[in-house]
Amino acid sequence: MTGDATTSTRGWPRTILHVDMDAFYASVEQRDNPELRGKPVLVGGRGRRGVVGAASYEARRFGCRSAMPTGQALALCPHAIVVRPRFERYRADSDALMAILERFSPLVQPISLDEAFVDVTGSERLLGDGVAIARDIRRLVRAELSLTCSVGVAPNKFVAKLASDLEKPDGLTVLPPVGLAARLAPLALERMWGVGPVAAEALHRFGFRTFGDVQRANRDDFVSIFGDSGEHWYELSFGRDDRPVTIERTAASVGHEQTFGEDLRVAAEVERHLLAQAEDVAIRLRRKELKATRLTVKIRFGDFKTISRSTTLDSATDRTDVLCDAARKLFRAWAANGFRPVRLIGCTAGGLVEGPSQLGLFDVDRSEKQRAVDHATDLIRAKFGKGSIGRAGRPDADE
């Protein structure tokens, strides 16, 4: 299908690109550490309960996949090298990727760290047609990040995402609007957006296995069986999707969570991890120039039962001390009512706002001093690394 790369996107109603990095975390690790190149690499937790965040293509050959327990992945590929994730590093590469995309259009919608939609409809006159832009993006990503990506070029988001996946890794796939339905017809419905294992099984039960099967169905009958989702799937089967590429200027939330190798049985120990998370959340808020109005603490027990406790903050804040206080209060209120050993603890800041910040009347002195402390620690971290400075009592203080 790469032959399509000679097609022009001129005259399409919209030209949408889906850019997807190839085995992102694993590729970053292989780039940064030559010893890992050409070898099966699993990025993820090493412990008993570790999960694979990304598997290099060498590891995928053995059946290793992301979201698989590390133990299971190692059973499939015993000689795989497990690497601890370095999210700060991935985030920096992700920022660089998004910056490259923004050179081609202001309409960039990041889906995750390694994936984004770009609407280049308005850029074609100035920067060449969609296929040329896709080629430029792939060239720049290779030159500036030393990484590869796959790009799908299509008249809408759904088909673009489908296209980028067809020739992975390091592919460029164009799916033009003309003849689209016929091109999609042989594809399995598992490739359809919003069709997970459960939905797929339901579709199979009624004899629908490919996009073509759905295209041939009577629309009303299909919708009466599958409801609102059915309506959506029917449109998608022809490659019709009119959702716009939207600029997500603000993340919905910023959070951290951690699963422990063994359930933690001491409340104070859990609290130490939680406060370190709250501190990291505050640092990320400041870096993104966001402030939170809500804080949520999530606690999971050995039996996987999960609870969460939320509080609304008096005013939008990115201050370490305020977020730590709020997290501590929530945790202690829960722990006082009967502590149970904890398998996972997490801390999420939500209700994020950006822009000018309202000053308070009654905590002026404290807030100015604390802001200075936060600013100084941020600078020290930026210069000497994450482990260089932090609140006393962090569980990772010695690293």
Place this chain on the structure above:
Amino acid sequence: MKLVCDRIALSDALALASSVVPTRTTAAALSCLKFVARDGLLTISATDTEIGISTPVASVSISDEGEALIPADKLNQIVRASEDSTLSIDVNAKNVAVIKGQDSTFKIFGHEPREFPGVQAFPASKIEFETTAGMLGRLIHRTLFATAVDNSRYAINGVLVDRKGKKVRLVATDGRRLAVAKGECTRAGDGDAPQCIVPTKALNVLGKLLSDPDDPVAVARQDNLLIVRVGEGADAATLATRLVEGSFPPFEDVIPKEHDKRVTFDAGELTSAVRRAEILTNEESKGIRMAFGATQLVLSSRAPELGEAEITVDVEKYEGEPMEIGFNPKFIMDVLKVIDSPQVIIELKAPNKPGVIKAGNDFTYVVMPVSL
């Protein structure tokens, strides 16, 4: 209990009393209004156990004295939907209320009057101060808007009442702005009264009781209750409220003692300018920039992805160096709505220090800026 009353007068009293009735309650008696018909007078009471109100109903003719406890919701609907000029209410010993109009008969199942918790009577011996409904209403109007819904550190979900001699002031804050309104008592107890914090809901209800500015008002304290009597003699209405516990923030400390910039505006012109600048702000960028100069104030705002605004206002008088400062326009509009003087004065010191808005000698508003 059996009586005939003017429907409009009854409807007004029901609306007032119902503003206290809790919307969700498991205690049936609390969702009811209590009727007491005695000595030719009908009084309607309601309580949510925090706030209680008793209000008289005008134009009633009582044929059988007695008490009744009638569900507020249905009674209100019946009286509001009726087109009769008078309605008769007859409650039998089994607590069934029969409400009759010209062409209608409603039966509502009431409750045993003794189940009603009651409303604290006005303790005439514990009067703190007396004033007029006009004065108290004005103080409430000028402060109530600045209260907070909830705050983890301070008790600011109410208004602070502070009396020193015959001078009384109400203070409200949400932690970002502060309103202080001052007034005079017609009579006051000896010395200074201990400060107390009155819940926002109680002041909202009280505001409705203060509709006639000439009504005399007496305010009393008993235990942790504040009890207000509006009107005189048998026609007086009473509101009793529990006080907010907890500490009010140190508000005196944040009222700036000095300033080096002082601007005078026509209140109407400033209101119009802020209202227009507010158009191009959004949830995320709740700030307008105010650039003060010798002859003009330039307000500007920007809403990402929407657009920008710039409005120029003539300054009547400016003392000091030019300065730029950001404010949440809502906080400025809120105060401009409640001041009734033709001129407003803004005093400033620095872009990160509170601004002060004054109207006359009896109102001060302190507002923290936004950092732009």
